[in-house]
Amino acid sequence: MRIFPLGVWAVSTSGETTSFLVDAGSTRLMLDVGLNPGHSLATHAIPLTTVTHVFLSHSHSDHMQGFANLVFTRDAQQRQHGPAPRLNVIACSADLGRAQSLLEIFYPERKFDVDWTAVAPGSTIGLNDFEMTFFATEHTVPGLGAVLARNSSKLVVYTSDTAACDSVREAAEGAHLLVGECFGTRQDFGAVAERLKHMCAEDMAELAQSAGVLRVMPFHMHTPYTASDRRADLINAIAARFSGEILDPVPSRPIEVHSEGAGDD
Numbered sequence: 001m002r003i004f005p006l007g008v009w010a011v012s013t014s015g016e017t018t019s020f021l022v023d024a025g026s027t028r029l030m031l032d033v034g035l036n037p038g039h040s041l042a043t044h045a046i047p048l049t050t051v052t053h054v055f056l057s058h059s060h061s062d063h064m065q066g067f068a069n070l071v072f073t074r075d076a077q078q079r080q081h082g083p084a085p086r087l088n089v090i091a092c093s094a095d096l097g098r099a100q101s102l103l104e105i106f107y108p109e110r111k112f113d114v115d116w117t118a119v120a121p122g123s124t125i126g127l128n129d130f131e132m133t134f135f136a137t138e139h140t141v142p143g144l145g146a147v148l149a150r151n152s153s154k155l156v157v158y159t160s161d162t163a164a165c166d167s168v169r170e171a172a173e174g175a176h177l178l179v180g181e182c183f184g185t186r187q188d189f190g191a192v193a194e195r196l197k198h199m200c201a202e203d204m205a206e207l208a209q210s211a212g213v214l215r216v217m218p219f220h221m222h223t224p225y226t227a228s229d230r231r232a233d234l235i236n237a238i239a240a241r242f243s244g245e246i247l248d249p250v251p252s253r254p255i256e257v258h259s260e261g262a263g264d265d
């Protein structure tokens with residue numbers, strides 16, 4: 001399994017917002033779609049027509065705004081790349097309704113071949129290459145995080161936007177890779193992160209350490225951390241509290257994830 005960090009920023013002035021591609025062979029799953037998923041994938045020479053599943057964690061624009069454009073562009077790309085498999089969209093039922101509304105707003109004249117899978121905290125769905133289980137986040141709107149597991153081994157846990165809480169800690173328990181929200185350091189963003197229910201670097205690091213996670217990849221970083229020296233400060237704040245490997249998601253490069261242990265890619 002490979003994971004591509006396509007969008008790792010909290011605000012669009014810094015770069016593409018939250019979006020990851022999980023490439024697991026026959027399953028290509030997007031974890032949130034950011035603002036311009038077609039372009040993000042094009043930078044890796046991956047056509048949208050090869051994406052099989054889309055998970056929408058919650059309805060904020062930095063995670064969901066690109067959805068209608070993804071469906072439209074994926075359809076259009078078939079002329080260039082050949083037929084795409086049916087797209088399966090996974091979210092809580094309220095957010096599926098919002099995604100359907102986005103398609104109706106932008107493309108009232110068209111129908112797209114999309115399957116809609118409603119999930120809730122505790123749901124598990126089987127994809128071809130792994131199982132996906134969902135857990136509740138603690139954010140300003142209802143949201144879901146996801147655990148990707150194979151043979152009961154947790155390969156990737158994606159927190160989405162959330163305060164540190166028991167459901168996230170439990171989900172992260174023993175994960176190979178935690179894709180963990182990281183708004184900034186407590187010194188820079190502690191007050192705003194608390195008010196808007198986000199994790200700071202220290203929160204994410206302490207959660208990962210207590211959950212026995214092997215590797216973390218911070219995302220949802222705020223603007224100051226586009227500068228590499230400030231991002232190094234952020235990573236140092238994680239390293240002071242987390243003893244595993246820390247993956248800098250900038251620049252975007254695919255990360256190999258195996259169940260056997262850390263450092264095997």
Ligand SMILES: [Zn+2]
Nearest residue numbers: 058060139161
């Ligand atoms: Zn949010």
Ligand SMILES: [Zn+2]
Nearest residue numbers: 060062063161
């Ligand atoms: Zn967000």
